Amino acid sequence: MARLRAKALDLRRHMVTQARGKGQGYLGQGLGIADFLTFMYFHEFEAKDLEFDRGDRRRFLLSTGHYSIALWAVLAELGIIPVPDLLSYGADGSPLEMSTMEGHVPGVEMTGGSLGHGLGVATGIALGYRLDGYASTIHVEISDGELQEGSTWEAANTAAALKADNLVCWVDCNGIQADGPLVVPVDPVPARFSAFGWLSMEIDGNDYDQLLDAFVWAAKREGKPKVVVMRTKPGCGITRIEQRDRAHFVRIDADEWDDVARELEAENG
Amino acid sequence: MAEARTLAMSESEEIVGRPSMKAPFSVGLLKAAETRENIVLLTADLGKYTDTIDFRHKYPERFFNVGMAEQSLVMTAAGLSKAGKISYCTTYGTFATRRAYDFLAIACAHSNENVKMFAGNPGLTTGYGGTHQANEDLALMRSIPNLTVIDPCDATEMVQVTQMAADIPGTVYCRQLRANVAVVLDPDTYRFQVGKGHVIGQLHDDTKLGFVSTGFMTERAIDASRHFERAGVSSAVFHSPCIKPFDTNGLLRFANSVDRLVICENHVTTGGLATLVVEALYEAGLSRKLLKIGIPDRFTECGSLPYLQDRYGLTTERIIEQTDTWMRA
Numbered sequence: 001m002a003r004l005r006a007k008a009l010d011l012r013r014h015m016v017t018q019a020r021g022k023g024q025g026y027l028g029q030g031l032g033i034a035d036f037l038t039f040m041y042f043h044e045f046e047a048k049d050l051e052f053d054r055g056d057r058r059r060f061l062l063s064t065g066h067y068s069i070a071l072w073a074v075l076a077e078l079g080i081i082p083v084p085d086l087l088s089y090g091a092d093g094s095p096l097e098m099s100t101m102e103g104h105v106p107g108v109e110m111t112g113g114s115l116g117h118g119l120g121v122a123t124g125i126a127l128g129y130r131l132d133g134y135a136s137t138i139h140v141e142i143s144d145g146e147l148q149e150g151s152t153w154e155a156a157n158t159a160a161a162l163k164a165d166n167l168v169c170w171v172d173c174n175g176i177q178a179d180g181p182l183v184v185p186v187d188p189v190p191a192r193f194s195a196f197g198w199l200s201m202e203i204d205g206n207d208y209d210q211l212l213d214a215f216v217w218a219a220k221r222e223g224k225p226k227v228v229v230m231r232t233k234p235g236c237g238i239t240r241i242e243q244r245d246r247a248h249f250v251r252i253d254a255d256e257w258d259d260v261a262r263e264l265e266a267e268n269g
Numbered sequence: 270m271a272e273a274r275t276l277a278m279s280e281s282e283e284i285v286g287r288p289s290m291k292a293p294f295s296v297g298l299l300k301a302a303e304t305r306e307n308i309v310l311l312t313a314d315l316g317k318y319t320d321t322i323d324f325r326h327k328y329p330e331r332f333f334n335v336g337m338a339e340q341s342l343v344m345t346a347a348g349l350s351k352a353g354k355i356s357y358c359t360t361y362g363t364f365a366t367r368r369a370y371d372f373l374a375i376a377c378a379h380s381n382e383n384v385k386m387f388a389g390n391p392g393l394t395t396g397y398g399g400t401h402q403a404n405e406d407l408a409l410m411r412s413i414p415n416l417t418v419i420d421p422c423d424a425t426e427m428v429q430v431t432q433m434a435a436d437i438p439g440t441v442y443c444r445q446l447r448a449n450v451a452v453v454l455d456p457d458t459y460r461f462q463v464g465k466g467h468v469i470g471q472l473h474d475d476t477k478l479g480f481v482s483t484g485f486m487t488e489r490a491i492d493a494s495r496h497f498e499r500a501g502v503s504s505a506v507f508h509s510p511c512i513k514p515f516d517t518n519g520l521l522r523f524a525n526s527v528d529r530l531v532i533c534e535n536h537v538t539t540g541g542l543a544t545l546v547v548e549a550l551y552e553a554g555l556s557r558k559l560l561k562i563g564i565p566d567r568f569t570e571c572g573s574l575p576y577l578q579d580r581y582g583l584t585t586e587r588i589i590e591q592t593d594t595w596m597r598a
Contacts, residue, residue, distance in 0.1 A: 055353055102380045109351070114375045120341050121376055124348015124356075127333065131309070132352070151372070154341035162333065 001208050007077065008038040009268045012237050014073035016264055018089035018096070019250065020257045025090060025098065027250040028234035028241060030070035032174045032206070033141070036230060039211045040139060041074050049136070050078060052106055056134040059125060061109045063118020063142045064172070065099035072096045075107050116149030118142045119169055123159040126167040126225075137219070141170045145177040147186040153196070159225040160197030167225040168218045169198075172205065174234045176248050193227040205230025238264050273299075277318045277448040282394070282574050287488075288452045290424035292320035294387055294445055297431025298357060299323055305435055309349050311335065312359045313342040319359035319389050320447045339364040343372035343384070350382035355435050361395075362388035362403025362444060366410060373440065378415040381439040387431070391420065391444035391484060392535030392564060393577045399568035403444070407483075408540025410442045411513045417463060418513040419443040420484035420535075423453035426510055429461040437463060444484060453488045466516040470494055470505035472526050478504040478592070479527030481520065483512065483542045486533035486562075492585040493531075493592065502596075509542065517549045524550060530559040531592050535583060538563040560595045562588055 011034045019025040040060050049058040062071055072089060075081045081096070088094035095104040099113035110121050122140035129136060146152050159167055171189060175182055186192070190200035201217055203210035214228045234248075235241030238260060241250060252260060273292035290296070302308045302324065310324050311333045325332040335341045339360055346356035358365075365373065365388040377384045388403060395401050410418045417437055421427045427446050434441045459467070469491055472479075478497055482490035487508040497504040507523040509516060524530060524546075534542040543561040550557060564581055578584050582591055 111375055111379050114371055116340075117344060117372065117376050120344025120372075121348040121351065123341075124345040124350070125352045126348070127345065128309075128349045128352025128354050131330065131354070151340040151344065154335075154338035155344060158335045158338060158341045158345055161336065 004038050004043060004208065007042045008034050010077055011038060011070070011073040012264055012268065014076050014083070014086055015069050016261055018069050018072060018086045019252070021087040022090040023254065024249065024251040025069050026066045027069065028176070028244070028248065029064065029067050029174060030073065031238060031241060032232040032234045032236045033067060033070055033172050034237065035206050035208065035211060036170065036172070036232070037070055037074050039215060041078065044215055050080070050107070056129070056132070056136055058136040059109055059138050061118050061122050061138070061140040062100060063110070063112050063140060063146060064115065065111065065113025067112070068097060068100045071100060071108065075105065080107050081105060115143070115146045116151040118146070119152050120155035120158070122167055122169070123155050123164055126159070126164040127162060129166055130164070137166050137168055139168050139170065141172055144171060144173040144175065144182060144186050144189065147171070147189065147192070148184050156193065156196045156198065163223060164225045165221045165223050169225065169227045171227060171229045172232055173229055174232045176234055178248055180248070189229045190227070197224060198227050199224045200227045200229060202229040202231070205232035206236050237268050239267060273320070274322045275320050275448045276322060277320065284449060284451045289449050290452055291449055292323070292447065293424040293427035293450050294431050294447060295320040295323045297428040299327065300428070300432045301435040302328065305355060307354050308357060308435060309333065309354045310357045310359070311342055311346050313337060313339050313364070315360050315389070318447070319387065319445060321359055339369040340372050343369045344376050346384045347372070347376040347380070347382045350384055354383070356382070356384045357434070358384060358386045359389065359445065361390045361401055362406040363390065363401055365442070366403065366406045370409065373442070374413045377440040378413050381415055383439070385434040385441045385443065387443050387445040389445040389447050393569065393574065393581060393583055394446070394485070394535070396572050396574055396577060398571040402569055404564045404569060405537050405540065406444070407512050407536050407542070411540070415439055416513060417441045417511070419510055420512055421446060421510055422485060422487040422508060424450040425452055425454040425456045425459055426461050428456070430510070433461065446485065451488060453491065461510060464511050464514040464516055466507050466509040466511070466519040466523070468505060468507055468523060470498070472505040472523065473503060474526055476503045476505055476527045478502055478529055478531065479523055480504065480506040480531045480533060481509065481523070481542065481546055482506060482533040483509050484535045486535050486583065489583065489585040489588055490531070490533045493588040496589050497592070512542065512545065515545050515549070520546060520549050521553050521555060524555055524557055527557070529596070530557050531588070532559060532561050532563070533588060534563040536563055537566060539566065560592060562591055
């Protein structure tokens with residue numbers, strides 16, 4: 001756990017580096033999901049899952065393309081992209097775009113950002129793996145806001161009907177969307193998925209014991225697709241960002257970045 | 270092999286004066302699947318009506334029906350492509366395009382996924398009205414980057430395109446002719462090529478009348494062209510099954526040899542073949558008198574196919590009549 005906490009701190013440092021370079025970014029979401037991504041890439045994944053041309057690799061799809069800041073942090077930490085490149089986050093001509101575009105950076109498994117695509121695409125991959133007899137699980141992250149997209153529920157129906165039990169959906173419920181706090185309620189999230197024929201569990205997505213439990217649970221094949229509903233805190237790890245009420249897109253004044261970086265170390269060191 | 274099976278006969282046109290073939294999509298798909306174990310087929314509760322029955326019976330584990338959910342259809346197909354499959358899909362053109370547009374554009378074309386969408390009911394090939402008649406699908410599809418967009422003429426071309434689609438890189442949108450389909454092009458000599466048009470008939474340097482057509486309108490354009498030839502008006506046809514990439518050079522060569530152009534498409538006359546031709550001519554500085562024959566800018570109603578095609582001027586007789594009037598004017 002100490003190792004994972006240290007990794008998560010590194011990811012958060014990489015995210016601050018990126019947002020600071022750009023002066024803004026989707027830092028709130030990135031910090032909120034840092035702990036989950038740490039578990040996915042540094043606990044669940046094995047080295048062979050990072051061979052992106054390997055057909056039977058475990059896969060993780062990030063449906064929320066604007067969380068790219070978090071994925072670039074992971075890929076930098078894995079050595080897939082050079083750490084100094086993080087300074088180019090969101091810069092014109094940089095592959096480290098503000099939203100994930102497949103084909104621009106290794107390790108991006110789908111073009112995210114047009115929200116409501118991830119669950120359906122992941123379902124297709126899971127069905128393909130089943131046809132080929134591959135044992136690996138397909139993991140997909142979607143957001144609570146994406147539960148407002150009809151396509152998410154079409155996909156939920158399909159995955160349940162076709163019994164894709166090699167599929168695990170992780171819903172990042174951070175309670176915010178572009179217009180502020182969720183403008184249309186999506187709860188009860190686990191019950192909605194259960195009603196669609198999924199197995200569900202709910203955790204605090206920033207709690208390490210609960211994340212560990214969720215990964216153990218998710219690994220078991222039980223005839224149905226699984227969903228882990230994660231309650232996460234936007235800006236998690238830096239109090240002054242957690243407290244911003246408009247954390248969907250964080251803009252921080254130039255003279256404040258030193259304080260942000262100091263706070264990250266003080267609160268997580 | 271045994272004749273392919275179709276369950277969509279009630280929507281078939283009566284075919285007079287030409288041989289026909291049942292379920293050419295099914296024939297082409299089975300040929301492609303003979304050598305490719307990674308072909309899968311998906312549909313969205315329209316399997317019965319899109320000639321999927323043979324594949325479903327032969328390869329049940331590779332057939333997926335997602336129900337009435339076209340967004341899921343396209344996303345699932347994209348995911349299967351990511352897992353190394355060639356995803357053939359069927360639904361109706363209106364649902365594939367208007368309903369699932371973002372998914373074809375982003376989940377498929379943006380990532381160059383190996384998804385082959387075969388979209389039934391193109392234009393006035395169904396009598397179910399504006400909800401089911403894909404009258405503007407070519408305009409919608411040709412504006413998406415990376416896509417290959419095809420409007421086959423007949424059973425020969427339908428078989429060939431279906432079979433070849435497996436080898437066309439990336440995402441393909443192809444209009445599907447289903448059930449009983451006329452054989453117009455000779456299967457022994459005709460070869461579909463991506464991005465290539467085909468001259469049908471004799472083209473001279475001073476040909477009076479040139480028909481430019483796509484999809485099932487080529488059959489009618491050929492018949493109209495023969496009519497004018499018999500009447501002493503030299504005429505030929507440029508069949509352009511590929512809307513994207515479009516054979517601009519082939520079209521310009523053809524247009525250079527004719528006095529007048531008649532553009533025939535089973536599609537609205539904005540954004541489809543007529544627009545492509547006008548753009549190509551204008552950009553090349555080539556001026557030709559031209560007549561656009563296609564579906565007008567309105568939602569078309571329900572009715573029998575002969576009634577609708579006559580009403581909107583898509584039959585051979587109406588093509589001849591409109592061309593005649595235009596030439597005399």
